[in-house]
Amino acid sequence: MSKIKKVKLSPASDVKIKNEADPTGHSSMWDSYNQASYMDQTKPGLDEKLVRFISREKKEPAWMLERRLASLKLYQEMSLPNWGPDLSRLRLDQITYYAKATDKQSQTWADVPMDIKNTFAKLGIPKAEQEILAGVGAQYESTVIYHSLKEQYREQGVIFEDLDVALSQHEELVKKYFMRVVPPTLHKFAALHGAVWSGGTFLYIPKGVKVDLPLQAYFRMNAKGMGQFEHTLIIVEEEAQAHYIEGCSAPRYGVDSLHAGCVEIFVKDRARFRYSSVESWSKDAYNLNTKRALVNTDAHMEWVGGNFGSNVTMLYPCSVLIGEGASADHLGVAFANQGQIQDTGAKVIHQAPNTSSNIVMKSISKGGGQAIYRGLIDIAEGASGAVSNIKCDALILDDQSSSDTIPLIKIKNATAVLAHEASAGRLNEEDIFYLRSRGLSEGAASAMIVNGFIEPIVKELPLEYAVEMNRMVELEMENSVG
Amino acid sequence: MDILILKNLSVSVGDRIILDNINLKIKSGSTCVIMGPNGSGKSTLANVLMGHPAYRIDSGQIIFKGVDITAKKPEERAALGLFLAWQQPREIAGLDFYPFLFDAYKSLEKARGQKTSDVFAFKKRLDEEIAKLKISGDWSKRYLNQGFSGGEKKKSEMLQLALFKPSLAIFDEIDSGLDVDALQVVGRALKRFKQKNTSALVVTHYVRILQYLSADKVIVMSKGRIIKSGGPALAKQLEKEGFSNITD
Numbered sequence: 001m002s003k004i005k006k007v008k009l010s011p012a013s014d015v016k017i018k019n020e021a022d023p024t025g026h027s028s029m030w031d032s033y034n035q036a037s038y039m040d041q042t043k044p045g046l047d048e049k050l051v052r053f054i055s056r057e058k059k060e061p062a063w064m065l066e067r068r069l070a071s072l073k074l075y076q077e078m079s080l081p082n083w084g085p086d087l088s089r090l091r092l093d094q095i096t097y098y099a100k101a102t103d104k105q106s107q108t109w110a111d112v113p114m115d116i117k118n119t120f121a122k123l124g125i126p127k128a129e130q131e132i133l134a135g136v137g138a139q140y141e142s143t144v145i146y147h148s149l150k151e152q153y154r155e156q157g158v159i160f161e162d163l164d165v166a167l168s169q170h171e172e173l174v175k176k177y178f179m180r181v182v183p184p185t186l187h188k189f190a191a192l193h194g195a196v197w198s199g200g201t202f203l204y205i206p207k208g209v210k211v212d213l214p215l216q217a218y219f220r221m222n223a224k225g226m227g228q229f230e231h232t233l234i235i236v237e238e239e240a241q242a243h244y245i246e247g248c249s250a251p252r253y254g255v256d257s258l259h260a261g262c263v264e265i266f267v268k269d270r271a272r273f274r275y276s277s278v279e280s281w282s283k284d285a286y287n288l289n290t291k292r293a294l295v296n297t298d299a300h301m302e303w304v305g306g307n308f309g310s311n312v313t314m315l316y317p318c319s320v321l322i323g324e325g326a327s328a329d330h331l332g333v334a335f336a337n338q339g340q341i342q343d344t345g346a347k348v349i350h351q352a353p354n355t356s357s358n359i360v361m362k363s364i365s366k367g368g369g370q371a372i373y374r375g376l377i378d379i380a381e382g383a384s385g386a387v388s389n390i391k392c393d394a395l396i397l398d399d400q401s402s403s404d405t406i407p408l409i410k411i412k413n414a415t416a417v418l419a420h421e422a423s424a425g426r427l428n429e430e431d432i433f434y435l436r437s438r439g440l441s442e443g444a445a446s447a448m449i450v451n452g453f454i455e456p457i458v459k460e461l462p463l464e465y466a467v468e469m470n471r472m473v474e475l476e477m478e479n480s481v482g
Numbered sequence: 483m484d485i486l487i488l489k490n491l492s493v494s495v496g497d498r499i500i501l502d503n504i505n506l507k508i509k510s511g512s513t514c515v516i517m518g519p520n521g522s523g524k525s526t527l528a529n530v531l532m533g534h535p536a537y538r539i540d541s542g543q544i545i546f547k548g549v550d551i552t553a554k555k556p557e558e559r560a561a562l563g564l565f566l567a568w569q570q571p572r573e574i575a576g577l578d579f580y581p582f583l584f585d586a587y588k589s590l591e592k593a594r595g596q597k598t599s600d601v602f603a604f605k606k607r608l609d610e611e612i613a614k615l616k617i618s619g620d621w622s623k624r625y626l627n628q629g630f631s632g633g634e635k636k637k638s639e640m641l642q643l644a645l646f647k648p649s650l651a652i653f654d655e656i657d658s659g660l661d662v663d664a665l666q667v668v669g670r671a672l673k674r675f676k677q678k679n680t681s682a683l684v685v686t687h688y689v690r691i692l693q694y695l696s697a698d699k700v701i702v703m704s705k706g707r708i709i710k711s712g713g714p715a716l717a718k719q720l721e722k723e724g725f726s727n728i729t730d
Contacts, residue, residue, distance in 0.1 A: 429536065434572040437532050438642060439560035439590040448585075452576025452625065
């Protein structure tokens with residue numbers, strides 16, 4: 001097993017890009033994928049043997065194998081969530097839990113395999129940005145293939161690495177933080193993740209260091225029936241500041257794909273951190289992702305997220321405000337198109353005095369898609385003076401589509417101040433006519449209005465991501481009118 | 483040659499007839515003024531000409547530049563050279579003003595079979611028009627009409643009029659709610675527009691806008707019908723006497 005096929009770098013004609021037609025007649029940017037012939041040796045299903053194999057393959061220390069096995073036991077004992085979208089069609093025994101695409105880390109852009117570059121090109125990711133951005137990590141299959149970081153940050157002590165590499169080079173740091181804010185006991189998919197996690201990013205910002213440019217990783221899932229279990233572990237030391245952004249995209253396949261990634265962020269005293277992500281999974285993927293941040297005294301955490309694609313997404317980034325004066329902003333956009341359920345939201349647990357949270361979520365549903373805001377605000381007894389503002393806006397584009405708001409609020413301290421505001425609406429016909437009277441097609445006019453609706457969140461993203469998100473909306477809006 | 487011909491045009495919404503057998507011809511290069519009390523159907527006519535999807539055309543034809551546009555989409559009418567300056571322009575939250583202008587500009591160029599401008603050429607033209615309209619403040623940071631004052635909204639319409647180069651522009655109550663200064667700016671924009679041998683259909687309550695335009699034709703509407711038609715003298719008479727003498 002684990003014979004690895006090297007991917008040729010050139011010429012481009014070696015690379016075949018397939019376009020698989022969607023039986024629904026709905027095609028999109030997610031529907032193209034590259035051939036992945038190196039998957040031959042991997043088989044679907046999960047048992048102790050596989051977990052031991054993964055750990056051995058990665059030459060992990062014994063404690064990591066122990067944690068994996070403990071997680072596997074939890075996974076086997078736990079049941080699926082008894083709330084939220086129906087997961088009964090998810091065939092957990094049909095998922096491939098581990099795969100590798102290349103055998104080593106690429107050092108420069110020139111070393112990145114051509115088929116991966118082609119996929120990036122299809123997604124319209126500008127090459128030029130790579131040089132501007134501080135660091136680039138791209139996860140292809142389960143192995144990070146491209147990583148670079150500007151020398152100045154390395155000199156400041158910033159660590160931006162593939163998590164597998166970090167595990168061998170910075171073992172004590174990883175051991176101290178790994179799955180401490182998202183423990184495997186949290187839910188079945190956290191346990192699954194703990195057992196089979198593979199690849200991902202490790203980011204460490206030392207005390208007082210401020211990184212101005214966003215650090216970036218680009219994820220991609222590209223093999224039939226393959227699950228992806230990348231782990232992002234971020235530690236932002238006291239008074240440090242940084243912005244990390246990751247995006248995911250996946251081509252479409254006939255077999256259900258599972259994504260159960262995990263993001264853990266530790267924001268120390270007086271530090272500031274922003275985590276942005278744009279996720280656009282293939283339309284048959286289950287995206288069951290867990291993201292949590294632990295926010296200390298006077299520290300600030302920001303989540304900015306866009307969720308597109310997937311069959312079912314369940315994602316509720318969580319901020320645990322454990323230090324006095326800690327605060328969190330959660331900004332999110334979800335687009336539920338035909339056959340899709342976007343069950344997304346935010347959780348904030350206020351555990352200390354004078355903590356504050358601000359949640360702004362916008363959803364769009366179309367063609368029978370369901371967009372659900374599911375949120376939790378939990379204000380503990382000791383969290384006096386806590387403030388939370390929640391604002392959810394839904395745009396429902398047709399009669400077949402729906403939107404729901406399910407806010408759960410637990411307040412155990414009488415001094416808490418909480419405001420919840422929700423709105424749901426349609427596209428305004430007069431607005432569309434106004435734009436059409438200026439020569440724009442009905443589809444273009446609608447896309448402009450939808451992009452305007454999510455603009456307050458999109459403008460928080462770096463420009464190239466904002467442009468890409470606007471393009472995704474345009475693609476989703478295609479064929480919507482006729 | 484007539485730029486616009488309406489033949490026996492009848493329009494309804496639901497079971498209500500709102501335009502009843504309208505016949506009208508507008509000569510190329512001329513200015514036609516439509517007056518009438520509130521609810522007479524004059525603003526409806528403006529919207530129907532632009533192709534508002536809420537109205538059902540029961541019978542008749544709209545011929546624009548010799549083309550039957552009765553069944554054409556609003557964007558197709560815009561491409562052919564029709565423009566509607568709105569009474570209450572829409573505010574589109576989150577839609578960046580200048581990129582919107584550029585997108586619409588390119589759409590029109592493309593539909594008209596012209597070479598599409600690059601962003602630099604467009605920006606040059608935009609800056610020229612902004613200067614002519616005496617637009618103060620930076621609109622590049624604003625969303626389309628969002629939070630604009632009444633006067634700014636009308637200037638926004640005049641800016642689009644100048645950029646999109648229609649051959650027939652319909653002005654729906656362009657002079658309503660404007661202070662004297664704004665009226666002057668809008669009036670001058672109208673004058674500049676008319677210098678290019680273009681045609682105008684001016685829907686208005688007041689004749690004060692006519693100091694910037696010489697009306698070639700004046701028609702009066704009431705209850706969805708054209709009840710009177712005449713020359714510039716008719717407008718003066720209406721200003722003095724009001725509509726009640728005619729419409730009752």
